[in-house]
Amino acid sequence: MAKIRVLPENLANQIAAGEVVERPASVVKELIENAIDAGAARIEIDIESGGRRLIRIADDGEGMTRDDAVLSFQRHATSKISRQEDLAAISTLGFRGEALASISSVARVEMITKTDLDLAATRVRIEGGTLLDVSDAARDPGTTIAVRDLFFNTPARRKFLRSEATENYHITGIVTHYALVNPEIDFRLTNNGRSVLETPTSISIRERAFQIFGAQILESLIPVNGGREFVAKVSGYVSAPRERRTNRDSQYFFVNRRFVRDRTIADALRDGYRSILPHGYFPIAFLLIEVPVEEIDVNVHPAKTEVRFRRPDAVKDVVTEAVREALAAAGIRAAADDAAPAVPVAGSVTSQSSLVREQEREIQSEYNDLQESRQAFVETLPGLNTIAKTLFEADSRLLTGEPDDRASQITKQDRVNLEEKNESPTSALSQTEFTGPYPTLPPIVNAEHFLKPTEPESGRASLIRVLGQLNNSYILAADNDGLLLIDQHVAHERILFDKFRNKSGNLPSQNLLLPETLDLTPAQAEAYDISCEELELxxxxxxxxxGRTIAVKAVPPDIPASEAKMLLSEILDNVDRERRGRGTAIIRDSIAASMACKAAIKVNNPLTTEEMDWIISRLLLTSSPTTCPHGRPVILRLSLHGIEKAFERI
Structure with missing residues (x-):
């Protein structure tokens, strides 16, 4: 008996549905694409229970005849292509002929459609891939498709769906993408009867962006218009550096008006902003890339969100060049040194932060108590300044291997002084000013392993002595095991994160003189509905x-009023969509992390010795002194063993 057999058509469709219909948002995407291909000027999307119970999409496109309506549910039945050559010149969003067959195999589907020439509309009902009924119906020209009880016959697939809020988020994102790139179409999205998105017909993407994202983003948009013949044409908008996000959720890429998730374009955009945005921040972008159809393959995956460029490097160069030219035209240029961002982190200052000044009295009191119990173990001299500067000199010779005879300037007398004198490190640093030039070390073998993340013991705060501050951004300290380099921003961020997260009850608030209004994106509005109680706490x-506008009346006292809107927008962006509805702890951590990052001492901010001592002592009492809430290292150690090995003493 033969072991190999042809699968029943319905089973084959269910297998195909595993790739085409991943979640309710996949159904919405496929049906919206069909409506756009049908020439619709208005598309209405209604969902219930995150798309599980109902997805209904109605359009005013050209509709279908009865024969076409029935045939459209057959696998690989399509009006988009008919010859093999058509695959090399696809200009429509749909073309595979798999969507309706896959959707109808895992749901209860009803289609009502009518053309201008039909006297009556046609109703087609299919359940689990089985045709139930074909009959007359009443409808204006166009098509309405209702998908009910998604995955009703595949419970294993249904249980893998996320929470209703998560599925709503993904559906809203899909509708937002297609509404943005099709300003000539009127989109309406309702969720359980509540309006989520309304975008009347617009004349441009800029106007559509205003409808979706509000005036705040509109004011920061910079037009992009560039390209190279036979490679790609780039148009759209990117944001000024002041309007940025901590993730890529606000980056929208379209290739030949098709929504895509593409690493090539994302990397090109990143390169366009290199040295303009700080690390970890991302611009807002709406980029439309037009590529000759013979230069692109859209038949990469059934979901059709991936594309393959024939010349990806050329496309990347074109996009990067277009973005850089747009920024340059707006007077925004990259710094000459890639290592130094041209735009500082929001809120960076060159003097003490207001937060530090407010805590000065508390810090001084705690510092006095700390000094009484501290056991001094590092004895130093002005000569230590030279050595410390030598070890941490940001000189290219350290990595390139270029020798420097100036290292001999660390004199024998310096070493004698280190053995005989007895002064505090802070006193020594205050007596000697770093004016340069300073000697540099010969190259260190495996320098990338010389400084390593470390986790000091929480009870050893009294053994750590502050030596000074590097570049007004890093605390230099020492203990019995070597030197410590502490990032003051992420250290303070960790301290504040634990404070905000562990606070029981409501945190205090400071009222704003005048309430601020904030226009939320559709996705942010969904996040706000879920996290508003945690925001209050x-x-x-x-x-x-x-609509999607909220008023901000009060903010936490640690947050400057001028940054309240940006922080709240960032919090809503950063709520973990995949974990919504699983508990308030995730939302609370996300809010605490965003607040801590915004309120923490910034880089390029001078600190007193007392303030640096306070940061170290408090850091060692936190739940995780080695990393900030976002996972970045806080402390690097230059071990005594490593120093002796570098000097070839061992």
Whole structure:
């Protein structure tokens, strides 16, 4: 008996549905693409229970005849292509003929459609891939498709769906993408009867961006218009550096008006902003790339969100060049040194932060107590300044291997002084000013392993002595095991994160003189509905106004009023969408992390010895002194063993 057999058509469709219909948002995407290909000027999307119970999409496109309506549910039945050569010149969003067959195999589907020439509309009902009924119906020209009880016959697939809020988020994202790139189409999205998105017909992407994202983003948009013949044409908008995000959720890429997730374009955009945005921040972008159809393959995956460029490097160069030219035209240029961002982190200052000044009295008191119990173990001299500067000199010779005879300037007398004198490190640093030039070390073998992340013991705060501050950004300290380099921003961020997260009850608030209004994106509005209670506990006092606009009436006292809107927008962006509805702890951590990052001492901020001592002592009492809430290292150690090995003493 033969072991190999042809699968039943319905089973084959269910297998195909595993790739085409990943979640309710996949159904919405496929049906919206069909409506756009049908020439619709208005598309209405209604969902219930995150798309599990109902997805209904109605359009005013050209509709289908009865024969076409029935045939459209057959696998690989399509009006988009008919010859093999058509695959090399695809200009429509759909073309595979798999969507309706796959959707109808795992749901209860009803289609009502009518053309201008039909006297009556046609209703087609299919359940689990089985045709139930074909009959007359009443409808204006166009098509309505209702998908009910998604995955009703595949419970294993249904249980892998996320929470209703998560599925709503993904659906909203899909509709937002297609509404943005099709300003000539009127999109309406409702969720459980509540309006989520309304975008009347627009004349440009800029106007559509205003409808979706509000005036705040509109004011920062910079037009992009560039390209290279026979490679790609690039148009759209990118944001000024002041309007940025901590993730890529606000980057929208379209290739030949098809929504794509493409690493080539994302990397090109990143390169366009190199040395303009700080590390970890991303611009807002709406980029439309037009590529000759013979230069691109859209038949990469059934979901059609991936494309393959014939010349990806050329496309990347074109996009990067277009973005750089747009920024340059707006007077924004990259710094000459890639290592130094041209735009500082928001809120960077050159003097003490207001937060530090407010805590000065508390710090001084705690510092006095700390000094009484501290056991001094590092004895130093002005000569130590030379050695410390030598070890941490940011000189290219350290990595390139270029020798420097100036290292001999560390004199024998310096070493004698180190053995005989007895002064505090802070006193020594205050007596000698770093004016340069300074001697540099000969190259260190495997320098990348010389400084390593470390985790000092929480009880050893009294054994750590502050030596000074490097570049107004890093605390230099020492203990019995070597030297420590502490990032003051992420260290303070960890301290504040634990404070905000562990605070029981409501955090205090400070009222704003005048309430601020904030226009939320559709995705942010979904996040706000879920996290508003946690925002209240965190010290935010907000109120929902009309549509997607909220009023901010009060903010936590650690947050400057000028940064309240940006912080709240960032918090809503950073709520972990995949974990919504699983508990408030995830939301609370996300809010605490965003607040801590915004309120923490910034780089390029001089600190007193007392303030640096306070940071170290408090850091060692936190839940995780080695990393900030976002996973970045806080402390690097230059071990005594490593120093002796570098000097070839062992």
């Amino acid at each position: 965190a010290g935010f006092r907000t109120m929902r106004l009309s």
